[in-house]
Amino acid sequence: MYRDGVRDDTLLDGVDCLLRAIPSELHRKYLGYNVWFYQDRPDGFPALQILWPDSQGRYPGQEGFEMEVMQPSL
Numbered sequence: 001m002y003r004d005g006v007r008d009d010t011l012l013d014g015v016d017c018l019l020r021a022i023p024s025e026l027h028r029k030y031l032g033y034n035v036w037f038y039q040d041r042p043d044g045f046p047a048l049q050i051l052w053p054d055s056q057g058r059y060p061g062q063e064g065f066e067m068e069v070m071q072p073s074l
Contacts, residue, residue, distance in 0.1 A: 004019060004021035005019065005020070011050055015053070016057070017053075018051045018059050019048045019049070019050060020051055021047070021048060022049050027044065027045075027047060031047055052069075054066035054069045055069070060073055
């Protein structure tokens with residue numbers, strides 16, 4: 001089950017990815033079609049961002065993370 005904080009190595013060809021929740025206040029900016037599609041749901045919808053590690057296996061926010069491989073953090 002995909003949820004915030006889970007690691008999964010099946011999403012990007014064996015890369016151990018970290019799943020992080022996208023805050024609902026960013027949904028309209030980055031997930032516009034989903035906002036329209038789920039507009040009738042009073043509780044909105046969950047959304048996750050896939051974060052991949054640097055060459056040393058560190059994730060964004062961890063000490064020593066290689067910033068040149070960082071994707072935008074939602």
